[in-house]
Amino acid sequence: MIELRGLTKRWPGADRAAVDEVTLSVPEGTSCALIGPSGSGKTTTLRMVNRLVEPSGGSLRIAGEDALKQDPVRLRRGIGYVIQEVGLFPHRSVAENVATVPRLLGWADARIKARVEEVLTLTGLDPARFAARRPHQLSGGERQRVGVARALAGDPPVLLMDEPFGAVDPVVRGRLQEEVLRLLKTLRKTVLVVTHDLEEAVRLGDAVAVLRDGRMAQHAPAAEMLARPADGFVAEFLGSDRALKRLALLPAVAARREGRAEGEALPPGASLRDALAALLARGTKAVPLADGGVATLDAVAEAGAPMSAAAAGPAGSP
Amino acid sequence: MEALAGAAGWLAANPLTFLGAVGDHLMLSLVGLGLGILVALPLGVAVAHRPRLAEAAIAGAGALRTIPSLAVLAALLPLLGVGFTPSVLALALLALPPVLVNTVTGLRGADRAALDAARGLGMGAVRRALQVELPLASPLVFAGLRIAAVQVVSAAALATFIGGGGLGDLVTQGLALLDTGRMLVGAVAIALLALATEAGFGLLERHLARRMGGA
Numbered sequence: 001m002i003e004l005r006g007l008t009k010r011w012p013g014a015d016r017a018a019v020d021e022v023t024l025s026v027p028e029g030t031s032c033a034l035i036g037p038s039g040s041g042k043t044t045t046l047r048m049v050n051r052l053v054e055p056s057g058g059s060l061r062i063a064g065e066d067a068l069k070q071d072p073v074r075l076r077r078g079i080g081y082v083i084q085e086v087g088l089f090p091h092r093s094v095a096e097n098v099a100t101v102p103r104l105l106g107w108a109d110a111r112i113k114a115r116v117e118e119v120l121t122l123t124g125l126d127p128a129r130f131a132a133r134r135p136h137q138l139s140g141g142e143r144q145r146v147g148v149a150r151a152l153a154g155d156p157p158v159l160l161m162d163e164p165f166g167a168v169d170p171v172v173r174g175r176l177q178e179e180v181l182r183l184l185k186t187l188r189k190t191v192l193v194v195t196h197d198l199e200e201a202v203r204l205g206d207a208v209a210v211l212r213d214g215r216m217a218q219h220a221p222a223a224e225m226l227a228r229p230a231d232g233f234v235a236e237f238l239g240s241d242r243a244l245k246r247l248a249l250l251p252a253v254a255a256r257r258e259g260r261a262e263g264e265a266l267p268p269g270a271s272l273r274d275a276l277a278a279l280l281a282r283g284t285k286a287v288p289l290a291d292g293g294v295a296t297l298d299a300v301a302e303a304g305a306p307m308s309a310a311a312a313g314p315a316g317s318p
Numbered sequence: 319m320e321a322l323a324g325a326a327g328w329l330a331a332n333p334l335t336f337l338g339a340v341g342d343h344l345m346l347s348l349v350g351l352g353l354g355i356l357v358a359l360p361l362g363v364a365v366a367h368r369p370r371l372a373e374a375a376i377a378g379a380g381a382l383r384t385i386p387s388l389a390v391l392a393a394l395l396p397l398l399g400v401g402f403t404p405s406v407l408a409l410a411l412l413a414l415p416p417v418l419v420n421t422v423t424g425l426r427g428a429d430r431a432a433l434d435a436a437r438g439l440g441m442g443a444v445r446r447a448l449q450v451e452l453p454l455a456s457p458l459v460f461a462g463l464r465i466a467a468v469q470v471v472s473a474a475a476l477a478t479f480i481g482g483g484g485l486g487d488l489v490t491q492g493l494a495l496l497d498t499g500r501m502l503v504g505a506v507a508i509a510l511l512a513l514a515t516e517a518g519f520g521l522l523e524r525h526l527a528r529r530m531g532g533a
Binding site (some may be wrong): 078081084091100101104 | 395429430431433434435436437439440441442443445449450453454456502
């Protein structure tokens with residue numbers, strides 16, 4: 001659980017606060033994507049959570065404890081930290097990089113070795129192949145995996161990620177997002193992630209928080225925000241195709257109708273967007289669903305409409 | 319040819335004097351260099367991330383560097399007298415600028431992202447400096463050490479003017495006694511020592527670069 005209350009950062013000499021009374025809570029085991037135009041204060045907000053930036057006002061609780069009363073260096077050892085540039089230590093092997101926090105925590109060597117192998121495997125890197133390598137011998141995607149492994153090594157309950165997949169190419173990015181998302185869900189980590197990419201925010205965040213000029217513009221579950229932007233700024237930020245983006249978050253079964261149709265059935269976890277894509281690609285009026293029934297064009301339009309009660313998703317604002 | 323024969327002759331006749339001079343020379347150089355590093359390295363670490371102090375330090379080092387070695391030695395004479403100690407202090411002053419400038423430059427150029435990650439993962443300031451910053455800056459720091467070492471070994475030849483001993487003694491004695499052989503032994507030994515220092519540090523530097531990988 002991460003709880004920001006009225007968190008504020010005023011840089012000396014600046015005429016307005018970089019972050020102005022931001023209140024935000026990320027429930028345990030969920031993720032929240034911080035998004036906004038550059039200069040909106042999203043990275044500053046993130047960096048206040050592990051106190052790389054010292055807040056000028058407000059309160060901050062992590063896992064129920066007052067984070068502003070703790071020693072910042074110790075606090076950080078309990079918070080995973082992943083950045084866009086990864087920041088691996090170039091003079092150390094992959095294993096040594098991953099072992100950073102366990103060493104700081106004073107774990108025994110045998111435990112560290114076991115943990116390093118465990119997190120490397122979790123992040124999709126074969127320890128036998130990668131442990132002894134140096135960062136410069138890795139591809140961009142592998143480097144970012146090591147960055148995630150390093151952040152997870154000390155088993156922190158909370159993870160902060162700043163544009164975690166910004167530096168890898170789009171193909172690798174999609175796969176990495178998918179894998180890391182699944183991993184963090186399995187491990188029940190509480191995650192705050194900064195991104196400027198809306199698709200990424202929607203994909204990674206259970207909730208999305210839009211910042212504007214250091215203030216919270218809207219904080220809501222992704223599907224709800226796409227359906228009901230709080231104001232013109234958020235609506236514009238989400239884009240005119242926000243209804244389309246939202247389809248990716250809703251299950252195809254929301255558009256289920258009785259009936260039969262030709263062709264291959266959609267896979268079980270398919271979204272409304274997948275259903276729409278299949279309908280358009282096949283040029284048919286209906287596509288079969290995995291568990292029987294069909295999704296029709298009309299039904300997709302109805303289920304995907306922002307005002308649809310059936311498709312409101314996990315309702316209620318956090 | 320005659321001069322070389324003279325040198326060989328002198329060397330054969332006075333091996334102990336020669337070895338003693340080499341020993342003194344190395345002792346002067348090592349202590350001077352060590353002292354310079356002991357001051358310059360921590361100073362560099364301390365000022366590197368304070369822009370104004372860093373600039374002042376680099377400007378000061380630049381000024382110090384432009385003063386000729388002999389002038390430094392001579393200037394210390396009235397303050398500290400003659401002998402080993404003032405010689406070593408002068409050499410330490412000579413070693414200071416390259417080590418300081420390269421340490422500051424190396425630390426300021428160190429990978430920002432790695433430093434940010436180190437802080438974000440919960441490394442304290444001392445650990446960051448020793449385990450991340452200095453290793454990242456080490457190629458430049460090491461280049462500074464090499465420059466300083468070569469300068470100190472060469473300049474130690476001047477210690478003879480304030481009674482500091484070393485291979486410079488052979489040169490001044492040779493000049494005074496018109497003993498070309500003795501003078502030549504001193505001069506060649508000084509040159510070889512400087513070259514050997516350069517080569518030795520060069521080897522170490524390459525080894526270090528390999529260990530650091532693509533850093």
